[in-house]
Amino acid sequence: MSTILHPDQAAIAVVGEPAKSRSAKRVRGLSDRTIAWLFVTPTIALLLAINIFPLIWMIRLSFTNLNLSMSYLPLRFVGLDNFSDILSDEDVWIRLQSTAQFVIWSVALQVVIGYGLALLINRQFRGHSFWTTIILLPMMLSPAVVGNFWTLLFQPQIGPFNSLISLFTGMPPSSFSMTGEVALAPWTIVLVDTWMWTPYVMLICLAGLRSIPDYIYEAAEVDRASAWRQFWSITLPMTVPFLMLAVLFRAIENFKMFDMVNLLTSGGPGSTTELVSITLKRAAFEKWRTGYSSALAIILFVTVFGAANIYVKALNKVKQR
Amino acid sequence: MRRFEWLRGTTASAVLGAAVLGMFGGGEAAAQGKQLTLCWAAWDPANALVELGKDFTKQSGIEMKYEFVPWTSYADRFLNELNSHGKLCDLLIGDSQWIGGAAENKWYVKLNDFFDKEHISMDDFVPATVVGYSEWPKNSPNYWALPAMADAVGWTYRKDWFSRSDIQSAFKAKYGRDLAPPKTYDELKQIAEFFQGREIDGKKVYGAYIFTERGSEGISMGVTNVLYNYGFNYENPKKPYQMQGFVNSADAAKGLEAYKELYKCCTAPGLTNAYMQEGLDAFKSGQVAMQMNWFAFFPGLYKDPNVGGDKIGFFVNPAGPKGHFTQLGGQGISVVATSDHKEDALAYIKWFAQPAVQQKWWQLGGYSALKAVVNAPDFPKSAAFAPQFLESMGIVKDFWAEPSYAQLLLDMQKRVHDYVVADKGTAQQALDLLVKDWTKVFKEQGKEVASQ
Numbered sequence: 131m132s133t134i135l136h137p138d139q140a141a142i143a144v145v146g147e148p149a150k151s152r153s154a155k156r157v158r159g160l161s162d163r164t165i166a167w168l169f170v171t172p173t174i175a176l177l178l179a180i181n182i183f184p185l186i187w188m189i190r191l192s193f194t195n196l197n198l199s200m201s202y203l204p205l206r207f208v209g210l211d212n213f214s215d216i217l218s219d220e221d222v223w224i225r226l227q228s229t230a231q232f233v234i235w236s237v238a239l240q241v242v243i244g245y246g247l248a249l250l251i252n253r254q255f256r257g258h259s260f261w262t263t264i265i266l267l268p269m270m271l272s273p274a275v276v277g278n279f280w281t282l283l284f285q286p287q288i289g290p291f292n293s294l295i296s297l298f299t300g301m302p303p304s305s306f307s308m309t310g311e312v313a314l315a316p317w318t319i320v321l322v323d324t325w326m327w328t329p330y331v332m333l334i335c336l337a338g339l340r341s342i343p344d345y346i347y348e349a350a351e352v353d354r355a356s357a358w359r360q361f362w363s364i365t366l367p368m369t370v371p372f373l374m375l376a377v378l379f380r381a382i383e384n385f386k387m388f389d390m391v392n393l394l395t396s397g398g399p400g401s402t403t404e405l406v407s408i409t410l411k412r413a414a415f416e417k418w419r420t421g422y423s424s425a426l427a428i429i430l431f432v433t434v435f436g437a438a439n440i441y442v443k444a445l446n447k448v449k450q451r
Numbered sequence: 452m453r454r455f456e457w458l459r460g461t462t463a464s465a466v467l468g469a470a471v472l473g474m475f476g477g478g479e480a481a482a483q484g485k486q487l488t489l490c491w492a493a494w495d496p497a498n499a500l501v502e503l504g505k506d507f508t509k510q511s512g513i514e515m516k517y518e519f520v521p522w523t524s525y526a527d528r529f530l531n532e533l534n535s536h537g538k539l540c541d542l543l544i545g546d547s548q549w550i551g552g553a554a555e556n557k558w559y560v561k562l563n564d565f566f567d568k569e570h571i572s573m574d575d576f577v578p579a580t581v582v583g584y585s586e587w588p589k590n591s592p593n594y595w596a597l598p599a600m601a602d603a604v605g606w607t608y609r610k611d612w613f614s615r616s617d618i619q620s621a622f623k624a625k626y627g628r629d630l631a632p633p634k635t636y637d638e639l640k641q642i643a644e645f646f647q648g649r650e651i652d653g654k655k656v657y658g659a660y661i662f663t664e665r666g667s668e669g670i671s672m673g674v675t676n677v678l679y680n681y682g683f684n685y686e687n688p689k690k691p692y693q694m695q696g697f698v699n700s701a702d703a704a705k706g707l708e709a710y711k712e713l714y715k716c717c718t719a720p721g722l723t724n725a726y727m728q729e730g731l732d733a734f735k736s737g738q739v740a741m742q743m744n745w746f747a748f749f750p751g752l753y754k755d756p757n758v759g760g761d762k763i764g765f766f767v768n769p770a771g772p773k774g775h776f777t778q779l780g781g782q783g784i785s786v787v788a789t790s791d792h793k794e795d796a797l798a799y800i801k802w803f804a805q806p807a808v809q810q811k812w813w814q815l816g817g818y819s820a821l822k823a824v825v826n827a828p829d830f831p832k833s834a835a836f837a838p839q840f841l842e843s844m845g846i847v848k849d850f851w852a853e854p855s856y857a858q859l860l861l862d863m864q865k866r867v868h869d870y871v872v873a874d875k876g877t878a879q880q881a882l883d884l885l886v887k888d889w890t891k892v893f894k895e896q897g898k899e900v901a902s903q
Contacts, residue, residue: 199854201556304720305720307720311723396665396724399868400868400875418857
């Protein structure tokens, strides 16, 4: 009959009697380290298979001329040609500018409105839970649903959005198209993204506001600090790390934005709202330029990764202050 | 145990029921257990094909399964399937432009030997459909598909509005001629301008519906109907791949300007990204006087209780100053090279090629390309749109069918949409940029592109 030792007992045994410890390990069959590896190995294998291997494969493909619609052509190593093609392509730079403008405007609006909503929701008032749930609803919807839903709302002839604008401005509802006009379409995608993701920023800000201890405000009141002074000297500085976190999350997400914009405008009119993710999708899965699109994906990955790293360092500095 | 009695009884009944169904309901197909998957786009003719396919199952015992994908993702979905050597489809009704890539990449089974063995002759099919759907290289006897669904761009109009005396007299007073389906693009624009913003039965209506979709192929499949007739050519007929002066000739630029003028003057607001379905919606809801769309939808429109029957008329794509052509649509049916059921798939094609089956295909709402069907004396009277269809099939032109067609198409989508919808640059600049884009694609494909 074998004896099964509790880990604590095994630890005592190690200190007291080394020989007995070794036999205890043998009795258990597997060491803690082995068991840990057994648990971790499937996850690592999965990670390698679905993340690391494709990444390495993509890096390899980015140096080739592979085009899946012409896979009968011999695969050639083209060095940095794909990268230089992309970086010297004026269209790609225009797409990157459009993406940057979309990210900056949508994140800025989400942060301002989200923070304002968090300040409101942080107070106790009648119907607090109801209004919180209502505000959170848009972020619970799928981007595909949001895209289709807003497409209908923006329909010039029957869409309620145009009718509403018409009510306030007197313009005929069908005299403008939110998704079809060069001047309006970029703002349309900013508007819809802000509508959908402001609640998310609000939640992060709310967590920040709730983390400020009450005694700080009590001390400020003893010092007769005005509400404005309390906001500038306590609330804002103590929630800045949370705001920065929200900016980081939203900026990364919006840099990758595809589904909602694709449904709303398909990148149009012309190429006005063609974000870089749509360019990437078209190159990879419509034009089948696998080598070129792999290089573009790497450039985007490095850009986002680099920017996020710089930002995280700044965030850590703010937290240490 | 008593509480499980009901479960035992239900299970017994289910097993017995399944056995009875197997004996009497499953038929030959279930007994053989054979099944074929046919892939196509999700649209009206696909429903007709499902109906037609029941006869094949009855005769062969092979069960038919269908994979229909909406047009907007049809190319993405099935080209991805072919690229990845998937086994989803045994038979594929692939777009005409895919034929070059499918042949070069060996995605489809070459059908020459099979046609010879089964005495299926391509001479029995409408020539434009054989070149468009089956041959690669073009105009060579190398067949990769059987013409399955003949199609082209045509126009519908509100016959009831056109025939109203008040509208007719107002039109005559303004333009000095009778209001009738247009024969040229100038006439079409006049009629569209006449109807634009007019009130009919208390409702504001618009002149024309044309394709403007940006994402897949829409605006290119629309604009080519005007470009061809104004003098646009894909290449120098004597020097393949020489596009300079053909794609971007002064005449072609005038054609592009004409499409933009039509879009600006006479379409309903908000149709900045619209293709087949939006056109059908606009016409069915009584918004537009004339609609550009594929013939494939016309049987459904003719049956529509609100705008069909006597209220709808059809006309061939109008001519331009330099010719009279229309955009070819339609598809051929091919056997997918990676299929595990190639023999059964070929049996389907053999069955589908029979004149009687082709006749029924046309009657159900599909468009046969078999001469025996479309050249039959009673064919023009068999449907309200049959004469226009027949005429259109004689004047079709198709987009590039090169292996790199997807790149060529997306480049055209971008340049045309930029000019027509987003007001970017001039028509000449848009076409010059298109030549530049296409030259780059062909060079990547290893083709020699002469600049002059």
